[in-house]
Amino acid sequence: MDNRHPIQTIWKTLQVHTANPSRLKKTVKKFSLVVRNGTFQFIFIFSAFILAGASLMYLLEGRGKENAFSTFFESFWFTVVTITTVGYGDMAPQSHLAQLVAMGIMFLGILLVGIMSGNVASMLVEANRKKAMGLAPLPKLEGHTIICGWKGEMKEILLGILVSNPAIHSTDLVLVNTHQPAEIGDLKRDKRLRGVHFVFGEHTERMVLEQARVKKADRVMILAETNSGKSPDEIDSRTVLAANSVQHLNQVVYTCTELIQPHFSRYLKHARVEEVVLSEDNALSLLVAGSLGNGLANVISRFFPENGGMLQVLPVPPQLAHGTYGDLAAYFSQMRLAVVGLVENMGNLYDLKRQWLREAIKTEDYRKAIQGLREVAVTESNQAYMSPPDHYPIPPNSRVVVLLSDNAALPADLRKERMSVRPPVTGKKHETLVICGWKPNMATLVRAILHAHIRQGRPLKGLTVVSRMPEAERRDVQAAHDLEGVVLVEGDTKDPEVLRRAKIQAADRVLILAPEHLKSLSLSEADAHSVMTSLAVLDINRLAYKSVEILDPDFAKQLAISETEEIILTHRYRQVMLSQASNALGSSSAQRALLDRKLFQLQVMDFPQIGPGKTFEDYQKIFRAKGITLVGVLENSGSSHVQKKDYLYQAQIQPRIRNSIRHLNQMKKIISNEPKLNPPLDYIPGTHSLAIVIFPSREETGSLRQAS
Numbered sequence: 044m045d046n047r048h049p050i051q052t053i054w055k056t057l058q059v060h061t062a063n064p065s066r067l068k069k070t071v072k073k074f075s076l077v078v079r080n081g082t083f084q085f086i087f088i089f090s091a092f093i094l095a096g097a098s099l100m101y102l103l104e105g106r107g108k109e110n111a112f113s114t115f116f117e118s119f120w121f122t123v124v125t126i127t128t129v130g131y132g133d134m135a136p137q138s139h140l141a142q143l144v145a146m147g148i149m150f151l152g153i154l155l156v157g158i159m160s161g162n163v164a165s166m167l168v169e170a171n172r173k174k175a176m177g178l179a180p181l182p183k184l185e186g187h188t189i190i191c192g193w194k195g196e197m198k199e200i201l202l203g204i205l206v207s208n209p210a211i212h213s214t215d216l217v218l219v220n221t222h223q224p225a226e227i228g229d230l231k232r233d234k235r236l237r238g239v240h241f242v243f244g245e246h247t248e249r250m251v252l253e254q255a256r257v258k259k260a261d262r263v264m265i266l267a268e269t270n271s272g273k274s275p276d277e278i279d280s281r282t283v284l285a286a287n288s289v290q291h292l293n294q295v296v297y298t299c300t301e302l303i304q305p306h307f308s309r310y311l312k313h314a315r316v317e318e319v320v321l322s323e324d325n326a327l328s329l330l331v332a333g334s335l336g337n338g339l340a341n342v343i344s345r346f347f348p349e350n351g352g353m354l355q356v357l358p359v360p361p362q363l364a365h366g367t368y369g370d371l372a373a374y375f376s377q378m379r380l381a382v383v384g385l386v387e388n389m390g391n392l393y394d395l396k397r398q399w400l401r402e403a404i405k406t407e408d409y410r411k412a413i414q415g416l417r418e419v420a421v422t423e424s425n426q427a428y429m430s431p432p433d434h435y436p437i438p439p440n441s442r443v444v445v446l447l448s449d450n451a452a453l454p455a456d457l458r459k460e461r462m463s464v465r466p467p468v469t470g471k472k473h474e475t476l477v478i479c480g481w482k483p484n485m486a487t488l489v490r491a492i493l494h495a496h497i498r499q500g501r502p503l504k505g506l507t508v509v510s511r512m513p514e515a516e517r518r519d520v521q522a523a524h525d526l527e528g529v530v531l532v533e534g535d536t537k538d539p540e541v542l543r544r545a546k547i548q549a550a551d552r553v554l555i556l557a558p559e560h561l562k563s564l565s566l567s568e569a570d571a572h573s574v575m576t577s578l579a580v581l582d583i584n585r586l587a588y589k590s591v592e593i594l595d596p597d598f599a600k601q602l603a604i605s606e607t608e609e610i611i612l613t614h615r616y617r618q619v620m621l622s623q624a625s626n627a628l629g630s631s632s633a634q635r636a637l638l639d640r641k642l643f644q645l646q647v648m649d650f651p652q653i654g655p656g657k658t659f660e661d662y663q664k665i666f667r668a669k670g671i672t673l674v675g676v677l678e679n680s681g682s683s684h685v686q687k688k689d690y691l692y693q694a695q696i697q698p699r700i701r702n703s704i705r706h707l708n709q710m711k712k713i714i715s716n717e718p719k720l721n722p723p724l725d726y727i728p729g730t731h732s733l734a735i736v737i738f739p740s741r742e743e744t745g746s747l748r749q750a751s
Contacts, residue, residue, distance in 0.1 A: 085158070085159070085162065088155075089155055089159065092126075092151065092155065093119070093122055093123060093126060094119075096122040096125075096126070096144070096148045097115065097118045097119040097121075097122040098115075098118070099141075099144050100112055100118040100121060100122060100136065100141060100144065100145070100148075101114075101115050101118035103136070103138060103140055103141040103144060104118070104136050104137065104138065104141045105117065105118055110137070111133075111134035111135075112134065112136070117134065120134075121134050121145075122148060125145060125148045125149055125152055126148060126149075126151075126152030126155065126156065127152065127156060128149070128152060128153060128156065180254065181217065181240055181242065181254070181255065181256055183256075184215075184217070184240070184256050184259060184260075185256075185259045186215070186259070186260075186261040187215045187216070187217055187240075187256070187259070187260050187261060188204070188211060188215055188216055188217070188260065188261060188262045188263075188264065188625065189217045189219060189252075189255050189257060189260050189262070189263045189264070190204075190216060190217070190218050190219070190264045190266065190625075191219045191220065191246035191263065191264065191265045191266065191285055192219075192220055192246060192265060192266030192267065192268045192282075192301075193218075193220040193221075193222040193266065193268055193270070193271075194266055194268070194269070194270065194621075195270050196614070196617070196618050197218075197230060198230055198233065198236070199618045200266075200618050200621050200622055201213075201216065201230070201236055201239065202233075202235060202236070202622075203618055203619065203621070203622025203623075204216070204621075204622050204625040205235065206622070207622050207623055207625060208625060211625075212238065213235060213236050213237060213238035213239050214238035214239075214240070216236075216238075216239045216240065217239075217240040217241075217242060217255050217256075217260075218239060218240065218241045218242070219242045219244065219246045219251060219252070219255050220243075220246065220268075221243060221244065221245060224241070224243070227241045242254050242255045246265065246285045246288075247281055247284045247285045247288060248288070249288055249291075249292065252288055252289060252292055253292065257289055257292050257293050257296065258292055258293050260293060260296050261296065261297065262296065262297045262298075262299070262625065263289050263293075263296050263297070263298050263299070264298075264299045264300075264301075264621070264624065264625055265282050265285050265286060265289075265298070265299070265300040265301065266301050266621065267279065267282060267301040267302060267303050267322075267323070268281075269303065269323070275303040275304055276304070278303055279302050279303055279304055279307040280307075282300050282301070282302060282307070283307060283310045283311060283314070285300075286298055286300050286311055286314040286316050287314045289314070290314045290315055290316075294315070297317050298314070298315070298316045298317055298318075299316070299317060299318040299319075299320065299624045299625065299631070300316050300318070300319055300320070301319075301320040301321075301322055301621060301624075302319055302320070302321055303321075303323045303324075304324075305321055305324055308321075317425055318425055318624050318631050318632065319631070319635075320620050320621060320624045320631045320635075321635055322616070322617040322620045322621060323484075323617075325616070325620065325634065325635060325638045326613040326616055326617055327484065327487065327488055327491065328343075328491075328638040329343055329344075329592075329611050329612075329613050329616060329638070330482075330488060330492075330554065330556065330592060330611060330613065331488070331491045331492050331495050332611075332638075333554055333590035333592070333609050333611045334476055334478075334492045334495070334496075334552065334554045334590065335495060335496070335499065335501075336474075336551070336552040336588045336590070336608075336609075337647050337680065337733070338608070338609060338647055338677045338680045338715075338716035338718075338733065339645070339646065339647050340590055340609045340610070340611045341609050341610065341677070341716040341717070341718055342645065342647060342675070342677060342716075342718045342735050343616075343637075343638065343645065344610065344611070344612050344615075344616070345718040345720060346446075346637070346645070346720070354383075354444065354445075354446060354447075354623075354630065354633065354634065355444070355445050355446075355447060355630075356386055356442050356443070356444055356445075356630045356633065357442060357443050357445055358442055358443075359371065359437055359441055359442060359443055360374060363437065364437065364439075365436075365437070366436075366437055367433060367434055367435060367436055367437065368382075368385065368431045368432065368433055368434075368435040368436075368437065369433030369434065370437075371437065371443055372433070375443070375445055379721065379723075380445040380446070380447060380721070381445060381446040381672070381674050381720075381721040382443055382444070382445050382446075382672075383429060383430060383444050383445065383446050383633075383672055383674055383737050384427060384428055384429035384430055384431070384443075384444040384633060384636070384737070384740070385427070385428045385431065385437070385438075385441050385442070385443060385444065386425055386426070386427055386428075386441065386442045386443075386444060386630075386632055386633055387425075387426045387427075387428060387438050387440070387441045388425060388426055388438075388440055388441075425631075425632040426632065427444070427632040427633040427635070427636040427740065428740055429444070429633070429636050429637065429644050429672075429737050429738070429739065429740040430644070430670070430671065430672040430737045430738060430739045430740070431739060432670060432739075433667070444630075444633045446674050446675075446720055446721050447720075447721065474501065474503060474504060474551035474552060475503065475504050475505040475506070475507075475546075475549060475550050475551050475552075476492070476503050476505070476506050476507075476550065476551070476552045476553075476554065477506075477507045477508075477509060477545055477546075477547050477550040477552075477553050477554070478492075478506070478507070478508045478509070478510075478553075478554045478555075478556065479509045479510065479536040479542075479553060479554070479555045479556065479576050479580070480509075480510050480536060480555060480556025480557065480558055480573075480576075480592075481508070481510035481511070481512045481513075481516070481556065481558070482556060482559070483516070483559075485508070485512070485516060485519075485520055486516075486519050486520045486523050486526065489506065489508065489520065489526055489529055490523070490525060490526060492506070492554075493506065493525075493526070505528070505530070506528070506529050506530070507529075507530040507531075507532060507545050507546065507550075508520075508529065508530070508531050508532065509532045509534060509536050509541060509542065509545045509547075510532075510533075510534075510536060510556075510558075511533065511534065511535065512531065512533065517531060530545075532544055532545040536555070536558075536572075536576045536579075537572060537575040537576045537578075537579050538579070539579050539582065539583060542579055542580065542583055543583065547580055547583050547584055547587070548583050548584050549584075550584060550587050551587065551588065552587060552588040552589075552590070553580050553584075553587045553588070553589050553590070554590050554592075555573050555576050555577055555580070555589065555590070555591040555592065556573075556592050557569050557570065557573055557592045557593060557594050557613075557614075558572050558573070559594075566594045566595055566614075567595060567598075569594055570593045570594055570595050570598040570601075571598075571601075573591055573592065573593055573598075573602075574591075574593075574598060574601045574602060576591075577589055577591050577602060577607055581606060585606075588608050588609075589606070589607045589608055589609070590607075590608065590609040590610075590611060591607050591609070591610055591611065592611040592612075592613055593610060593611070593612065593614075594613075594614040595614075596612055596615055599612075606715075607715075608715040608716055609715075609716055620634060636740050637737065644737055644738045644739075644740055645735070645736075645737055646735075646736055646737075646738060647677050647680070647733040647734065647735055647736070648733060648734055648736060649733060649734070650662060650728060650732065650733070650734050651665060653665065656727065657727070657728075658724060658725050658726060658727055659673075659676065659722050659723070659724055659725070659726040659727075659728065660724035660725070662728070662734065663724075666734070666736060670739055671736050671737070671738060671739075672736060672737045673734055673735070673736055674720060674721060674735050674736065674737055675718055675719055675720035675721055675722065675735035676718075676719045676722060676726070676728045676729075676732050676733070676734065676735065677716060677717070677718050677719075677732060677733040677734075677735055678716075678717045678718075678719060678728070678729055678731070678732050679715050679716065679717055679729070679731050679732075680715075680716055680731055680732065680733045718735060720735070
């Protein structure tokens with residue numbers, strides 16, 4: 044215990060600092076910074092003025108006198124009350140000199156209090172301004188979610204994140220971008236997003252990420268800023284840089300990134316990114332599915348509804364942790380939940396590899412240890428395995444992908460043989476397709492559509508693109524050697540003369556794209572353009588199968604007028620994918636696996652002909668025996684006009700008028716391509732029904748597809 048006098052302690056400290064010049068220099072520098080601070084200077088002057096005023100009043104009125112100023116504290120009290128202009132009147136100086144000093148204290152007090160009030164108000168205003176502009180330091184957040192980048196549909200994405208993650212509150216969300224603070228303010232006007240924090244700056248910079256407290260964050264999502272005006276290469280390069288910066292600052296954070304171009308995902312391996320969302324690529328898959336004319340786009344839209352609640356990634360029940368996939372399917376079927384696959388190596392890749400390395404080191408057999416280290420090196424997190432065989436063992440760190448029934452919620456306790464089926468054929472083997480509209484990646488889209496039809500065994504007889512197309516992109520399509528035979532027609536897609544010039548009257552299928560390339564149109568105007576194009580097609584060719592892409596789901600009602608068979612909601616699908624990716628469960632991996640354009644694991648096909656009256660459960664067993672998972676029924680598939688003609692014919696040949704009326708009533712109620720996901724086991728598919736199935740995603744896929 045140090046019993047030295049305080050002065051001796053101070054003197055000893057000065058001697059230590061003097062003996063160490065660098066330490067003394069640092070101390071003097073810190074002290075000078077404090078002294079030069081405006082707030083410190085004001086507090087010092089204000090305190091000195093109070094002490095000086097109190098001392099004068101005590102000397103003039105109180106010392107040796109029996110009155111109100113008999114003690115220094117009473118003089119101090121009088122000075123504070125006078126400076127703050129409160130003036131209780133409980134004490135007052137008697138001498139003229141003391142009264143003059145009191146008047147000086149009053150006037151100077153008014154000045155100093157005014158300055159202090161102005162400074163405090165200025166500090167509060169400045170703090171609010173910095174907070175609104177994203178320049179203020181954040182509170183001591185921990186376990187929060189950082190969202191880097193900006194999207195036009197940011198509000199919908201954030202609300203989707205909150206819906207998908209009930210444990211996350213708006214105060215747990217931190218936005219990092221260089222967007223206009225006014226739009227951030229508009230975003231926070233929604234009471235559900237009032238607590239969202241904002242940090243202004245480039246998310247590729249280390250200092251900005253540190254300001255967002257990335258070292259204490261639980262999850263980081265990096266969005267592709269498609270509305271920034273930058274090229275896809277530049278956008279994805281910035282995403283890779285940001286992911287590397289995040290991992291340098293926090294190796295154990297769960298990172299999810301959105302990419303535009305799939306080949307950039309290989310650069311993210313070094314950044315240990317757990318999830319990669321290819322929203323643009325999968326949205327392109329929706330358009331390819333819509334071109335097939337078999338209702339697959341409607342099925343995909345039902346799989347990923349606006350609330351994102353149909354496809355769920357759930358933990359494996361503890362009692363089944365060492366069981367098989369068949370055990371899982373049987374367990375969840377009791378709750379009317381269809382199991383469609385697994386997400387393996389779930390969680391933070393850094394933690395998983397560290398755990399596996401410890402286990403490999405403990406192995407006495409060095410060969411097994413080396414093999415284990417090799418497996419660790421190539422392991423990737425959140426790998427989706429859709430529709431594995433029943434005997435497949437459930438690996439550790441896995442989750443199960445389930446499909447909810449229509450209009451159903453999760454239960455409370457969960458919060459290589461030849462197939463006799465074939466892909467459906469809507470009409471002729473060789474059909475013609477007309478695409479109305481344009482996309483920035485049009486050459487990629489057309490190429491994908493042509494290849495998809497070839498894989499389905501239904502090569503197109505002709506493909507025509509109708510649009511007001513940019514000249515440079517038009518030349519790119521024409522220069523592509525593998526797109527020979529594609530006809531380009533210039534003009535407005537809602538103009539009947541332009542459509543006739545494109546021979547729409549002879550088309551078997553029509554794919555109408557949302558005119559997003561026309562920047563002058565708002566979302567509503569773009570959807571109105573699509574609806575008018577659909578109506579124009581209906582007037583010319585009523586038998587054509589129409590697939591229409593829209594941006595706003597509210598316009599789906601308008602498309603009912605034009606008797607559209609398929610509605611493609613790519614815009615909403617992107618929002619759902621990003622919202623679901625925030626839950627750190629690997630759900631985006633399952634989504635990407637289902638919509639892979641090379642495989643299209645989610646498919647529709649004919650039911651096998653095994654006799655009338657068979658239920659959904661009967662068909663489920665037949666498909667499962669062949670290694671394919673049946674998840675639903677697509678009712679009234681095909682062109683609505685073809686089905687109505689069939690019902691009309693059936694009504695005409697009925698011997699009794701009562702039966703004829705029944706067929707006519709059924710004709711009025713037809714809803715084309717209506718998916719029923721995971722229906723009751725006793726459900727009997729209708730005449731114009733197709734099976735919604737999921738193919739395996741690994742080695743069994745090739746043989747099964749060839750057989751089907």
